[in-house]
Amino acid sequence: MSAVSVKESAGSFGWVRSAETARVLGTLVLTLGVIAWAGGDLFRQDLALLGATYALLALGMYLPFNLAGALSLAYSAYVAIGGYAVGLVATETGWPLPVAYLLGAVASAVLAVVLGFATRRLSGFYLAAVTLLFGVAFQSFLLDAKEITGGALGIGSIRPLTLFGGEVDRRSFIALTLLVVWIVAVAVDRVRRSPFGVALQSSRDVPAAVEAAGIGVPALRLTVLGAGAAIASVGGGLFTTANQTIGPDTFTLSLVMLAIFMPLLGGQGSAWGAVLGAVLVVELTFNLQIFERAGSLIFGIAVLAVLLIAPRGILGYAGQGARWLRGRLTRTGGTR
Amino acid sequence: MSAQLWVSVVQIGCFFGLVALGYYLVLEGADFFNFALGPFAMFSGLTASWLMAQQGWPLGFAAVLGIAIAAVLAVVTEVALVRPIDARTGGGELPSLIAVVAVLFAVEQLAGTLFGRQLMPGRSWLPDTTLDLGFVTVDGQTLVLVACTLVSFTGVWVWMRKSKYGRILRAVGSNREAARTLGMPVGRVRLVAFALAGLVVGLAGQLFSAKAGVSFQSGFGWALSGFLALVIGGTGSVWAPLAGGLLLALAQTLVPYYLGSASLDYAVLAVAILFFALRPSGLFVRRVRV
Amino acid sequence: MTETTHDGPYLLEGTGLGKSYGGVHAVDDVSLRLSAGEVLGLIGPNGAGKTTLVDLLDGAQPADRGTLTIRGRRLGGPPSRRARAGLARTFQHPHLAHDLTVRENILLGAAAPKLAGVGGLIAGLVAGAFRPAGARFEGTLRRVAEALELGDLSRRCGDLTLGEQRLVEVARALAQEPSVLLLDEPFAGADSIGIGAISAAVRTVRAQGCGIILVDHNVDIVASLVDRVMLLRTGTVVFDGDPAECLASAEMQDVYFGTGGESVAP
Numbered sequence: 040m041s042a043v044s045v046k047e048s049a050g051s052f053g054w055v056r057s058a059e060t061a062r063v064l065g066t067l068v069l070t071l072g073v074i075a076w077a078g079g080d081l082f083r084q085d086l087a088l089l090g091a092t093y094a095l096l097a098l099g100m101y102l103p104f105n106l107a108g109a110l111s112l113a114y115s116a117y118v119a120i121g122g123y124a125v126g127l128v129a130t131e132t133g134w135p136l137p138v139a140y141l142l143g144a145v146a147s148a149v150l151a152v153v154l155g156f157a158t159r160r161l162s163g164f165y166l167a168a169v170t171l172l173f174g175v176a177f178q179s180f181l182l183d184a185k186e187i188t189g190g191a192l193g194i195g196s197i198r199p200l201t202l203f204g205g206e207v208d209r210r211s212f213i214a215l216t217l218l219v220v221w222i223v224a225v226a227v228d229r230v231r232r233s234p235f236g237v238a239l240q241s242s243r244d245v246p247a248a249v250e251a252a253g254i255g256v257p258a259l260r261l262t263v264l265g266a267g268a269a270i271a272s273v274g275g276g277l278f279t280t281a282n283q284t285i286g287p288d289t290f291t292l293s294l295v296m297l298a299i300f301m302p303l304l305g306g307q308g309s310a311w312g313a314v315l316g317a318v319l320v321v322e323l324t325f326n327l328q329i330f331e332r333a334g335s336l337i338f339g340i341a342v343l344a345v346l347l348i349a350p351r352g353i354l355g356y357a358g359q360g361a362r363w364l365r366g367r368l369t370r371t372g373g374t375r
Numbered sequence: 376m377s378a379q380l381w382v383s384v385v386q387i388g389c390f391f392g393l394v395a396l397g398y399y400l401v402l403e404g405a406d407f408f409n410f411a412l413g414p415f416a417m418f419s420g421l422t423a424s425w426l427m428a429q430q431g432w433p434l435g436f437a438a439v440l441g442i443a444i445a446a447v448l449a450v451v452t453e454v455a456l457v458r459p460i461d462a463r464t465g466g467g468e469l470p471s472l473i474a475v476v477a478v479l480f481a482v483e484q485l486a487g488t489l490f491g492r493q494l495m496p497g498r499s500w501l502p503d504t505t506l507d508l509g510f511v512t513v514d515g516q517t518l519v520l521v522a523c524t525l526v527s528f529t530g531v532w533v534w535m536r537k538s539k540y541g542r543i544l545r546a547v548g549s550n551r552e553a554a555r556t557l558g559m560p561v562g563r564v565r566l567v568a569f570a571l572a573g574l575v576v577g578l579a580g581q582l583f584s585a586k587a588g589v590s591f592q593s594g595f596g597w598a599l600s601g602f603l604a605l606v607i608g609g610t611g612s613v614w615a616p617l618a619g620g621l622l623l624a625l626a627q628t629l630v631p632y633y634l635g636s637a638s639l640d641y642a643v644l645a646v647a648i649l650f651f652a653l654r655p656s657g658l659f660v661r662r663v664r665v
Numbered sequence: 666m667t668e669t670t671h672d673g674p675y676l677l678e679g680t681g682l683g684k685s686y687g688g689v690h691a692v693d694d695v696s697l698r699l700s701a702g703e704v705l706g707l708i709g710p711n712g713a714g715k716t717t718l719v720d721l722l723d724g725a726q727p728a729d730r731g732t733l734t735i736r737g738r739r740l741g742g743p744p745s746r747r748a749r750a751g752l753a754r755t756f757q758h759p760h761l762a763h764d765l766t767v768r769e770n771i772l773l774g775a776a777a778p779k780l781a782g783v784g785g786l787i788a789g790l791v792a793g794a795f796r797p798a799g800a801r802f803e804g805t806l807r808r809v810a811e812a813l814e815l816g817d818l819s820r821r822c823g824d825l826t827l828g829e830q831r832l833v834e835v836a837r838a839l840a841q842e843p844s845v846l847l848l849d850e851p852f853a854g855a856d857s858i859g860i861g862a863i864s865a866a867v868r869t870v871r872a873q874g875c876g877i878i879l880v881d882h883n884v885d886i887v888a889s890l891v892d893r894v895m896l897l898r899t900g901t902v903v904f905d906g907d908p909a910e911c912l913a914s915a916e917m918q919d920v921y922f923g924t925g926g927e928s929v930a931p
Contacts, residue, residue: 108469110469110472110473157648158648162468163468163469163472164407164408164468164472167472167476168408168599168602168603168606168647169644169647169648171599172599172640172643172644172647173644175599175640175643175644176637176640176641176643176644178640179636179637179639179640179641180637180640180641182637183635183636183637226794226795227794229793229794229795229796230790230793230794232793233789233792233793233794233796234772234773234775234776234779234780234789234793234802235776235780235786235789235790235792235793236793237762237765237769237770237772237773237776238773238776238777238780238789240762240764240765240769241762241765241770241773243762244762244763244764245760245761245762247725247744247756247760248756248760248761248762248773248837249745249773249777250725250743250744250745250748251723251725251744251745251748251753251754251756251760252745252748252753252773252774252777252837252841253745253748253749253777253778253780253781253841254745254773254777254780254781254786255743255745255746255782256745258782258783258786259780259786262783262786262787262790263790266790292595293592293595296476296479296480299473299476300477300480303473333484333488335484335487335488336481336484336485336487336488338484339477339480339481339483339484339485340481342477342480342481343456343474343477343478343481346456346460346470346473346474346477347455347456347459347460350463
């Protein structure tokens with residue numbers, strides 16, 4: 040932000056800026072905490088990796104679904120594209136793996152825009168159904184196109200990432216992945232509060248007003264569908280790099296269902312709600328599942344409970360509590 | 376294609392038709408697609424299979440209890456979830472869609488937790504009967520399925536014409552606002568539609584699990600198939616879901632037979648996109664039925 | 666001032682505009698001209714076709730017949746394209762995102778020109794990821810907020826009264842810095858302070874050369890604010906000219922008190 044605009048509105052923007060700084064640094068500390076927690080423990084690494092992948096998937100869906108209200112269920116395909124891009128680049132070419140992340144993101148974005156264009160007149164149930172069918176068809180394609188995808192076996196022995204001439208070991212790679220999640224979450228949350236994000240949120244409730252202001256709503260939707268698919272695809276690419284294998288069963292359709300619930304549980308009011316939701320899902324369905332196979336059920340019931348009694352999610356209520364506290368302390372009005 | 380495959384088409388088509396009938400009832404009464412109907416059917420089938428295999432229950436009791444549970448699940452979904460969420464959000468489409476997906480997931484996980492996560496066999500209602508038509512033999516379970524399908528559709532058809540609630544349901548389906556303005560019990564009719572849909576898909580789940588078995592994840596695919604059957608058939612008449620179910624079953628049998636297994640999913644996707652893109656509203660436009 | 670000879674094309678010119686719904690002509694062969702710095706009042710009873718006409722100008726509904734130009738260039742396509750050509754509008758029922766703040770709703774108008782087209786959208790998305798909230802539009806926001814006396818900008822729009830929502834809508838339209846402003850019943854539900862603020866804002870942008878089309882039932886307010894009046898009845902123009910003449914005209918009497926129209930107190 041330029042010095043001029045700070046001066047223009049020193050009062051309110053000064054506060055917003057410090058809150059933003061606190062948010063960015065606070066989440067960075069948390070991310071570093073998770074990296075330290077995962078450490079060298081293989082099981083914890085798995086949990087961290089899965090959580091990071093889920094978080095990227097949920098962050099990818101956050102812009103089109105939570106902000107713009109367009110529920111596309113094709114995201115399992117985009118995550119898989121990211122994974123297969125890594126598999127193909129690693130086994131068929133000598134290119135560095137970051138090229139695969141880029142290719143996967145571009146391919147997913149293009150596919151999402153094409154699918155979004157084909158379904159541009161649909162919303163709600165019909166959009167959900169058609170995009171779900173796309174996911175089904177893509178799963179069949181992965182099994183069927185054996186020359187490309189390796190069929191049911193998938194692609195194995197994927198080489199690890201090399202950076203600056205050295206191989207990145209699993210521990211460091213997972214640390215990198217978690218940092219990527221942090222960067223993407225910070226970026227997505229900033230987009231939410233940016234003019235673009237305001238247009239996006241307005242397009243859900245009052246699309247006619249967004250059109251009348253000069254922003255083409257169909258183009259706006261396609262833009263975020265593409266961006267969201269690219270983010271989800273990066274998640275798939277990172278997951279595949281860490282596990283060194285990808286198959287048609289790696290990313291299933293039910294994953295998308297989990298991804299819908301993550302921001303609901305965590306809180307839709309902020310992109311960090313999606314991340315918190317991803318952490319909770321991993322904790323409930325994998326970590327707790329080992330002791331008691333009811334983790335997924337607990338998760339399902341928690342989602343229903345949130346839908347019924349706490350529509351703002353966990354972060355929404357935490358934020359409300361914090362605002363109330365701040366109001367008591369400073370006796371000034373709250374700021375979003 | 377062998378004649379025996381046609382028996383399979385009729386069997387699968389009747390099942391899809393019954394699930395689609397469930398969708399149809401909820402669509403008329405509440406104007407939304409209850410994707411959780413698939414898992415309700417699964418829960419019914421899995422409950423009965425588990426009771427018979429693990430608890431030694433006789434088939435009759437297990438089946439009745441399974442169907443009843445499906446109806447209860449449907450009613451609870453409406454009363455405890457869809458209605459309050461509708462009231463809070465002003466009846467938007469997206470909140471009810473998410474609620475229904477959440478129910479779908481929760482019912483799936485509940486079944487998996489209670490009954491285990493493996494495929495369970497169903498049991499035929501008429502294991503010792505076969506009908507030999509000369510060119511083809513029809514097993515007892517298919518006969519039961521066809522008979523139950525015809526009875527269910529006829530029953531709903533008659534109900535919607537003769538009974539008080541059935542006629543109100545038709546009126547609500549044609550014009551919700553008018554029905555509300557005229558003081559019809561719109562809320563109670565919704566509930567009846569949900570319950571009836573639960574009964575129908577509960578029965579469908581019982582009958583179909585005997586053919587292919589049932590697991591806690593079966594409901595997802597069933598929900599999608601039933602939805603497609605309804606989309607293909609339309610809502611012009613009570614019988615439309617059955618026509619859609621049979622057409623879908625025919626396609627599901629023919630396309631892989633001639634073009635290979637993956638082509639089916641491509642074909643379904645292509646048809647769905649074309650269908651929706653070319654006729655964004657045409658399909659669901661109802662004739663005014665006064 | 667409207668009778669002076671006109672150099673070059675009009676700011677906005679519509680010819681033979683028409684829209685029918687199943688054989689009923691909502692707007693039938695309407696032609697209108699708007700000059701820069703002119704306020705045109707559009708009056709008529711309910712169902713006269715005022716809002717439909719605004720929709721045809723703005724592109725919210727496509728016209729069945731007729732042509733439209735802005736500064737002599739053809740104006741068509743979806744509302745977003747027309748907005749980029751210089752049009753801004755408010756709605757008869759305010760269209761505001763209720764979960765967003767007043768500030769954010771106005772920001773939509775201020776930032777929209779930067780988010781035009783696919784290139785603008787992608788640039789906006791990328792810029793949004795780096796820059797915290799849109800501080801660069803703060804000057805515009807402050808100016809329109811002060812012009813309309815909006816007060817606290819951090820309130821949720823869902824919590825505002827109808828009159829306050831109208832003010833926010835006008836502010837959002839002004840933030841677009843339009844050359845043609847279409848106001849659809851901006852005074853309905855507004856209190857006297859709001860009416861004063863909107864009237865003052867209209868006079869300000871008129872002085873800056875903006876052309877304004879003002880739709881309202883309230884003939885008194887319209888008459889005090891506009892340079893010219895068009896009286897609509899069942900989709901056709903029955904009077905076009907000086908506001909004072911219009912009020913005294915036989916057509917006016919007929920539309921509002923006669924057999925043809927429903928009665929609306931002027």
